[in-house]
Every structure is written in C-alpha cells, then in structure tokens.
Amino acid sequence: MSSGGHYVGLIDRYRARLPVTDETRIVSLSEGNTPLIELQNLSNDVARECQIYVKFEGLNPTGSFKDRGMTMAVTQALSEGAEAIICASTGNTSASAAAYAARAGMRSFVLIPDGKIALGKLAQAMIQGAVVMQIQGNFDDGMRIVKEMAHAAPVTIVNSINPYRLQGQKTAAFEIVDALGRAPDYHCIPVGNAGNISAYWTGFSEYAGVKPATAACAYCDTDCVFDFAPECDSRPVMLGYQAAGSAPFIAGSMVDDPETVATAIRIGRPQSWDLAWAASRESGGWFDSFTDAEILATQKFLASSEGLFCEPASAISVAGALADIASGKIPAGSIVTCTLTGHGLKDPDTAISQSAGGVIKVAAESDAVKRAILENL
Numbered sequence: 305m306s307s308g309g310h311y312v313g314l315i316d317r318y319r320a321r322l323p324v325t326d327e328t329r330i331v332s333l334s335e336g337n338t339p340l341i342e343l344q345n346l347s348n349d350v351a352r353e354c355q356i357y358v359k360f361e362g363l364n365p366t367g368s369f370k371d372r373g374m375t376m377a378v379t380q381a382l383s384e385g386a387e388a389i390i391c392a393s394t395g396n397t398s399a400s401a402a403a404y405a406a407r408a409g410m411r412s413f414v415l416i417p418d419g420k421i422a423l424g425k426l427a428q429a430m431i432q433g434a435v436v437m438q439i440q441g442n443f444d445d446g447m448r449i450v451k452e453m454a455h456a457a458p459v460t461i462v463n464s465i466n467p468y469r470l471q472g473q474k475t476a477a478f479e480i481v482d483a484l485g486r487a488p489d490y491h492c493i494p495v496g497n498a499g500n501i502s503a504y505w506t507g508f509s510e511y512a513g514v515k516p517a518t519a520a521c522a523y524c525d526t527d528c529v530f531d532f533a534p535e536c537d538s539r540p541v542m543l544g545y546q547a548a549g550s551a552p553f554i555a556g557s558m559v560d561d562p563e564t565v566a567t568a569i570r571i572g573r574p575q576s577w578d579l580a581w582a583a584s585r586e587s588g589g590w591f592d593s594f595t596d597a598e599i600l601a602t603q604k605f606l607a608s609s610e611g612l613f614c615e616p617a618s619a620i621s622v623a624g625a626l627a628d629i630a631s632g633k634i635p636a637g638s639i640v641t642c643t644l645t646g647h648g649l650k651d652p653d654t655a656i657s658q659s660a661g662g663v664i665k666v667a668a669e670s671d672a673v674k675r676a677i678l679e680n681l
C-alpha cells in the first residue's frame with residue numbers, strides 16, 4: 305500500500321521506524337495524524353505563562369489512541385497467520401480490536417468487566433462483530449484470564465503486553481515532535497495499564513536518538529531503529545496521572561479493588577509496571593493522583609471552555625498539568641503536552657449526569673423561547 309501523498313495511516317507514515325517490510329499486508333483505518341491543539345481559555349495566570357497543548361486522540365477511527373497500537377498488533381498477527389485475537393478491556397481496547405479484526409477478516413474475542421463499561425465502547429465492540437464476554441470480575445481478572453488463553457486457545461493477545469501495540473503507540477510521540485518542531489518540556493498522560501506512557505517514552509527516546517534503558521522493543525538487534533539520526537535534541541519529563549481510587553503507582557504496589565468514574569483507567573495491576581517506572585525515572589518525572597471530582601471538573605472545563613469533549617480518564621492529564629503548573633513543579637514558560645486519550649462520546653452517561661439542569665423545558669412558542677434566551681444570556 306502506498307500513500308502517494310494521501311494520508312493512509314501511521315504505519316505508512318512512519319514505516320521506516322516500525323517492524324514491517326515492503327511485503328507486509330497492513331491493516332489500517334487511517335489512524336493517527338491527530339491534531340495537537342493549544343489550550344486558549346485558561347483562567348489561571350501561571351498556566352497562561354506556559355504553552356499547554358492537547359494531543360486529541362479521541363479523533364482516531366474508533367475514538368481512542370488504542371487504534372495506534374491495534375493497527376500494528378493486528379498487522380503483525382495477520383502476518384503470522386493468526387485467525388483470531390483476544391483482549392481484556394475496560395472498553396476502548398475491545399472497540400479497537402473489534403474494528404481492526406473486522407478490517408482484517410479475523411475473529412475477535414473481548415473480555416469486559418461486570419458493569420462499569422462506558423456505553424459507547426460496548427456498542428462499538430458489539431456492532432463490529434466481536435464475541436463480547438462480560439466476566440464477573442474487573443479488568444485485572446480479565447487480563448489474568450486472557451494471558452492464560454494464550455496457551456489454551458489459538459488466539460493472539462492484543463493487549464499492550466503485546467510489544468507491537470507499544471510500537472504503534474510510540475508514533476504519537478513522533479507526531480508531537482513533528483508538530484512542535486521540538487520535544488515538549490513536559491508530557492502529561494493518564495496511566496491505567498501503563499502501556500501508553502511506556503510507548504510515548506520509547507517514541508520520544510527514539511526520536512532523540514537515545515535508547516531507553518528498558519525499551520519496549522519488537523525488533524531484533526540487527527534492525528535497530530536507534531541507528532537513525534535524531535529528529536530532536538531532547539526528551540520531555542514524563543508525568544503520569546492516576547485516579548485516586550485506582551493508583552498503584554502512587555501506592556507503590558498493586559491495588560486490589562480499583563474504583564473510579566474514569567473507567568478507562570480503573571486498573572489495579574498495571575501490566576507495564578517496570579516500563580512505566582523506567583520512563584518516569586529516566587525522564588526525571590513523577591506520578592500523581594486526582595479524585596473523581598477533580599477529574600470530572602477538568603472534563604467539564606475542557607468541554608465548556610475549550611470545546612474539547614474527552615472522556616473522564618483523558619481529562620486527568622490536563623488536571624495534572626494544571627496542578628503541577630500551579631504548584632511550580634512545572635516551571636512557568638514550559639511547553640507542556642497532554643494526551644487526551646479518548647473521545648467524550650464514548651461515555652455519554654457520565655457527561656449527561658454531570659450536566660444537571662443542562663436542558664430547559666420550554667413551551668413551543670416564540671415568547672417562551674425568547675424569555676429563556678434573555679434569562680440565560
């Protein structure tokens with residue numbers, strides 16, 4: 305597949321830095337190439353001294369960054385002759401897996417938690433033809449079972465423990481550097497299973513020509529992407545944010561009953577534990593946590609003040625950036641990028657429930673509508 309100038313997806317765009325050959329049949333939905341949008345309406349003076357950009361990953365084909373990893377993982381699975389893929393998911397991985405499996409003509413099996421899955425994500429997995437198994441447990445239970453299935457059934461795991469997932473996801477870091485013409489000073493990101501923070505660190509490191517001490521690599525030694533000339537001369541400090549009720553990186557150990565409104569990061573046993581710690585330590589970064597109330601307030605701020613509707617888990621990256629700028633941990637004048645991991649339409653229930661009084665009942669008459677306008681100007 306050749307682009308001829310027309311954007312056809314991130315594997316095509318970053319082909320030289322990804323584990324594909326000219327013969328590989330690429331499974332793509334033209335994912336990636338998402339906008340980097342500067343926040344303009346911050347009320348806090350300190351925040352205004354920084355440049356804060358969001359990478360709006362909700363604009364990927366299935367509405368989350370998972371598509372970046374899935375194009376690579378399903379492309380690889382197909383090239384290995386796999387007939388079926390499987391994942392455990394809080395929702396977005398299953399939506400993405402179902403879509404790319406459909407595209408590739410493969411079967412997909414997804415294990416979702418009992419309740420606590422956003423409606424849009426479930427709808428996607430179902431209509432895209434996945435075999436949806438709702439288990440009586442949480443994401444961590446699903447993950448444990450999926451790992452056992454790798455040996456018990458002919459299925460390829462497409463969770464982020466699959467190194468090809470992280471290879472695809474590292475391209476978001478490339479796009480940020482390409483858009484800014486340099487690396488940001490700080491990168492802020494929600495952390496659940498911790499694959500994405502690890503993938504970004506791999507991407508930022510690769511573009512700076514530095515091999516991370518612990519790399520999430522899908523290459524053999526003879527085909528090392530770190531032999532490329534660097535595209536930029538620095539790497540950002542990596543800041544990972546978790547929901548307070550689901551914060552193993554803050555606790556310093558696994559959490560048994562994770563709970564948060566931000567269902568995409570409701571994970572107590574992150575699979576990329578070591579990679580994420582390496583990213584944090586090597587970059588001089590830190591982890592922090594925020595309450596559900598803080599997460600929802602930031603989601604609402606982004607939607608109502610910037611016109612950016614992301615899902616609750618995504619908003620935590622901006623909550624973290626603003627808090628760390630206010631406290632001075634991120635100094636004034638910094639260039640800060642935040643990943644908005646998924647689209648707000650994924651979870652309409654949460655959006656509606658925190659917009660109480662958002663719909664006014666009005667008689668079907670001009671006078672009544674005029675009165676309502678004047679009362680609400």
Ligand SMILES: *Cc1c(COP(=O)(O)O)cnc(C)c1O
Binds near residue numbers: 369397499646
């Ligand atoms: C998957 C996901 C996350 C968490 O990413 P990890 O790689 O699991 O840390 C955050 N936000 C959204 C919307 C997601 O779908």
